Amino acid sequence: MTQPASRSVGHYQYEERDRAFLQERINEFEGQVRRRLSGELSEEEFKPLRLMNGVYLQLHAYMLRVAIPYGVLDSRQLHKLADVAAKYDRNYGHFTTRQNIQFNWIALKDVPTILRELAEVDMHAIQTSGNCIRNVTSDEFAGAAKDELMDPRIHAEIVRQWSTLHPEFTFLPRKFKIAISGSPEDRVAARFHDIGLLARPSENGPLFRLFVGGGLGRTPVVGQELFDSVKEEDLIATLEAVLRVYNAFGRRDNLYKARIKILVQTIGLEAFRKAVEEELARMDRAAYRLTPEHVAQIRARFALPDLKAPADASDVLEQHKKADPAFARWVASNTHPHQDEGHICAVISLKTPGDIPGDVTSEQMHGLADLAERHSFGEVRVTHLQNLVFGHVRKDQLHELWQGLKALGLAAPNVGLISDIVSCPGLDYCNLANARSLPLAQKLGARFGDAALQAEIGALSIHMSGCINACGHHHVGNIGLLGVDKRGAETYQILLGGDAGENAAIGGILGPSFAEDEAVDAVARIVEFYLGQRQKGETFSAMLKRCGLKAFKEVAYETV
Amino acid sequence: MKLFDLSGRKTLEAASPVPFAEWKDSQQGTAISLPQDVEVEELRPYLSSLTLIVLEFPVFRDGRAFTQARSLREYEGYKGEIRASGHLLPDQAIHLRRCGFDSVALSEDANVKDWEEQLGRYQFYYQNTAVSPV
Amino acid sequence: MKRLSRPGEGEILLLTASRLLDGRIVWLGEGEHWRESIAEATRFTYEDAGAALERALAEAEQKEVVAVYEVVAKDTQPPEPVTTREAIRAHGPSVHPDFSYDHAPVREKESAL
Numbered sequence: 001m002t003q004p005a006s007r008s009v010g011h012y013q014y015e016e017r018d019r020a021f022l023q024e025r026i027n028e029f030e031g032q033v034r035r036r037l038s039g040e041l042s043e044e045e046f047k048p049l050r051l052m053n054g055v056y057l058q059l060h061a062y063m064l065r066v067a068i069p070y071g072v073l074d075s076r077q078l079h080k081l082a083d084v085a086a087k088y089d090r091n092y093g094h095f096t097t098r099q100n101i102q103f104n105w106i107a108l109k110d111v112p113t114i115l116r117e118l119a120e121v122d123m124h125a126i127q128t129s130g131n132c133i134r135n136v137t138s139d140e141f142a143g144a145a146k147d148e149l150m151d152p153r154i155h156a157e158i159v160r161q162w163s164t165l166h167p168e169f170t171f172l173p174r175k176f177k178i179a180i181s182g183s184p185e186d187r188v189a190a191r192f193h194d195i196g197l198l199a200r201p202s203e204n205g206p207l208f209r210l211f212v213g214g215g216l217g218r219t220p221v222v223g224q225e226l227f228d229s230v231k232e233e234d235l236i237a238t239l240e241a242v243l244r245v246y247n248a249f250g251r252r253d254n255l256y257k258a259r260i261k262i263l264v265q266t267i268g269l270e271a272f273r274k275a276v277e278e279e280l281a282r283m284d285r286a287a288y289r290l291t292p293e294h295v296a297q298i299r300a301r302f303a304l305p306d307l308k309a310p311a312d313a314s315d316v317l318e319q320h321k322k323a324d325p326a327f328a329r330w331v332a333s334n335t336h337p338h339q340d341e342g343h344i345c346a347v348i349s350l351k352t353p354g355d356i357p358g359d360v361t362s363e364q365m366h367g368l369a370d371l372a373e374r375h376s377f378g379e380v381r382v383t384h385l386q387n388l389v390f391g392h393v394r395k396d397q398l399h400e401l402w403q404g405l406k407a408l409g410l411a412a413p414n415v416g417l418i419s420d421i422v423s424c425p426g427l428d429y430c431n432l433a434n435a436r437s438l439p440l441a442q443k444l445g446a447r448f449g450d451a452a453l454q455a456e457i458g459a460l461s462i463h464m465s466g467c468i469n470a471c472g473h474h475h476v477g478n479i480g481l482l483g484v485d486k487r488g489a490e491t492y493q494i495l496l497g498g499d500a501g502e503n504a505a506i507g508g509i510l511g512p513s514f515a516e517d518e519a520v521d522a523v524a525r526i527v528e529f530y531l532g533q534r535q536k537g538e539t540f541s542a543m544l545k546r547c548g549l550k551a552f553k554e555v556a557y558e559t560v
Numbered sequence: 561m562k563l564f565d566l567s568g569r570k571t572l573e574a575a576s577p578v579p580f581a582e583w584k585d586s587q588q589g590t591a592i593s594l595p596q597d598v599e600v601e602e603l604r605p606y607l608s609s610l611t612l613i614v615l616e617f618p619v620f621r622d623g624r625a626f627t628q629a630r631s632l633r634e635y636e637g638y639k640g641e642i643r644a645s646g647h648l649l650p651d652q653a654i655h656l657r658r659c660g661f662d663s664v665a666l667s668e669d670a671n672v673k674d675w676e677e678q679l680g681r682y683q684f685y686y687q688n689t690a691v692s693p694v
Numbered sequence: 695m696k697r698l699s700r701p702g703e704g705e706i707l708l709l710t711a712s713r714l715l716d717g718r719i720v721w722l723g724e725g726e727h728w729r730e731s732i733a734e735a736t737r738f739t740y741e742d743a744g745a746a747l748e749r750a751l752a753e754a755e756q757k758e759v760v761a762v763y764e765v766v767a768k769d770t771q772p773p774e775p776v777t778t779r780e781a782i783r784a785h786g787p788s789v790h791p792d793f794s795y796d797h798a799p800v801r802e803k804e805s806a807l
């Protein structure tokens with residue numbers, strides 16, 4: 001079936017009832033703001049209500065976190081985000097690791113109006129914060145990547161809808177994050193979510209491997225496999241059962257022990273599984289069955305790209321690469337193979353060395369939306385590493401896209417390389433921070449900004465958080481940096497050996513923390529040591545295993 | 561205290577609830593109140609003699625009673641009245657109703673209009689609950 | 695109530711909050727009005743600050759501010775908070791000199807210390 005050309009691809013197309021629902025949600029929030037201003041709601045009562053709609057009180061202003069469900073935006077939505085940034089913020093937005101965009105300078109009184117503007121393009125801030133089921137994240141190459149087993153977005157949308165204003169699970173002990181991937185590569189860090197789902201097809205329909213109890217934060221835990229093969233029809237029932245056990249037994253007396261990971265750790269995986277199975281046994285399964293009809297209905301609201309490329313698209317790309325080494329370098333790091341021979345996925349780095357990771361100006365957003373319209377069926381995805389992806393670019397047009405990106409200042413050839421730094425906002429914006437993270441990320445980016453040097457170093461990730469809440473995922477960076485407060489001074493701990501993917505691992509702490517500039521130097525020495533000592537093709541993690549943390553420690557503290 | 565009707569049950573139980581722990585000994589009356597940390601399975605032998613179960617919210621953020629109510633309806637098949645009591649916000653009206661609550665005990669000065677408005681807000685919901693299928 | 699921070703030698707206390715309507719950082723100034731600039735903040739000694747804070751908290755709803763607390767600052771002209779966090783609140787994010795509240799970016803100030 002062909003779709004009308006105007007339908008943007010990649011995400012669920014709203015119908016009237018979805019739009020009416022959003023309007024009601026905004027009316028509800030508007031009423032809550034009104035009741036807060038009239039004094040009917042205390043700040044203590046209002047806070048959880050505003051959080052459930054993505055509104056935080058930050059260091060300088062309110063922050064509004066807008067959901068980008070499973071990371072897919074269309075060009076119309078990106079234009080709108082650009083408008084919001086220009087009109088209500090300071091002309092920029094910040095893309096996060098959980099496929100959201102944050103505006104840092106919002107006034108509370110403007111929020112209902114902003115939400116109405118966003119609703120015009122079917123966007124919202126529902127459940128982007130608070131102790132509820134959060135925005136569902138997915139694989140940035142979904143429906144495009146060559147290595148994909150199945151497109152996870154249909155089920156991500158089903159989970160999104162199921163979790164929206166869920167009557168039983170809106171006042172949980174703590175937040176609850178679900179991610180879903182359809183790739184054997186696990187590009188969503190499934191093992192670091194409260195629930196991580198890895199989908200795969202089978203003769204009898206999709207199956208889901210379900211991990212539970214993963215997470216970073218104060219107590220980093222690698223999620224454990226609860227079920228190996230959940231059937232599609234049981235997906236919702238199983239999620240219900242896990243959430244019920246959590247809602248009933250998760251701790252509520254201590255904020256830091258309230259995540260599901262602590263419950264699973266405390267009672268043990270076996271006991272937890274038994275509790276979930278008991279729920280499933282008692283449940284009216286018919287009421288929670290995910291029927292093939294329902295799945296088909298949701299699937300029908302996803303438009304697919306009409307992939308047509310000339311037969312010589314790959315050859316043209318090769319010629320462009322030969323003619324332009326800078327372009328070739330960008331292609332080497334910033335693309336990913338597509339299912340279709342004539343297409344390719346392009347990753348747009350939001351980590352121009354020296355700039356703030358994840359920040360995009362309003363002008364850049366408009367420019368990107370136009371490029372997406374021209375080169376990727378109007379579709380833009382947000383990655384969990386704070387970059388953007390154009391999912392379906394014709395190979396023969398990639399060079400043209402790259403030139404467009406260069407004009408926007410968004411053509412840094414560093415995806416997956418050392419200057420592709422993930423960083424949280426840190427003390428410059430965040431109320432909870434111990435130390436700034438952005439200046440350090442900028443310095444590290446600048447230190448390793450040289451394209452040839454980065455290419456030589458190869459794949460290496462740096463992740464940076466301004467406090468133990470780990471929003472920058474410092475535990476899973478090959479090199480992790482954590483801001484700690486040392487008697488009032490900002491200092492930084494270094495962790496080595498983290499990994500977010502199939503070989504999930506939590507980095508080990510190297511030793512005492514460094515001052516900002518010392519930390520930059522220590523990282524530089526660590527990288528130099530790696531370059532000097534690595535064997536052919538050896539990754540950073542592999543060498544760390546071979547040489548041990550101690551060897552790296554000696555290097556890092558050499559001159560300090 | 562004034563009672564707010566969530567489910568349209570109309571005749572709300574007037575009996576004063578007795579804490580479950582006390583009631584178990586005497587089994588006097590048909591109305592009990594239940595703290596959030598008791599599993600509703602414990603009520604199973606007594607459910608047929610109960611007409612009102614009051615579930616307590618020490619603070620509105622503590623959502624355990626939502627699961628208690630749903631378990632009472634779905635697993636235990638309890639048909640009597642379920643009432644919410646304690647620190648609650650009108651913003652929770654729909655959640656309460658959809659999890660199987662019939663009524664909420666409000667303080668005398670509570671703004672009933674907010675509760676009514678909230679109850680009528682959404683035209684449809686995204687998920688089934690055994691109490692209110694979509 | 696939580697104990698007040700104690701200012702050291704040459705330091706004073708200021709009261710700060712966030713404005714309910716727009717989240718803007720404010721400082722308690724003359725006439726117990728909330729001001730946008732730290733330069734207009736009233737200086738309190740440890741002895742005076744407790745009562746002032748209590749009053750400010752009691753009037754927070756009415757004056758439409760939230761998160762009221764005290765900040766230790768050097769008794770300079772204008773007063774300069776001693777922690778980086780409060781310096782960033784007073785002057786703006788260090789990574790965006792163009793967003794500075796007083797066109798004196800924090801990072802330069804710091805290195806001058």
Ligand code: HEM
Nearest residue numbers: 096097098192215216217218259423424425430469470471
């Ligand atoms: C600036 C405002 C922010 C605040 C106040 C904030 C607050 C928090 C807190 C308190 C936690 C820990 C919760 C827990 O473990 O129970 C957390 C976790 C997290 N935050 Fe943020 N955050 C902010 C910004 C961000 C940004 C910008 C990102 C993305 C770059 C982000 C991504 C995450 C992620 C992925 C986690 C989960 C770690 C885990 O799995 O436990 N946050 N955040």
Ligand code: SF4
Nearest residue numbers: 424430433466467471
């Ligand atoms: S890691 Fe800490 S400092 Fe960074 S955004 Fe999260 S809460 Fe704030």
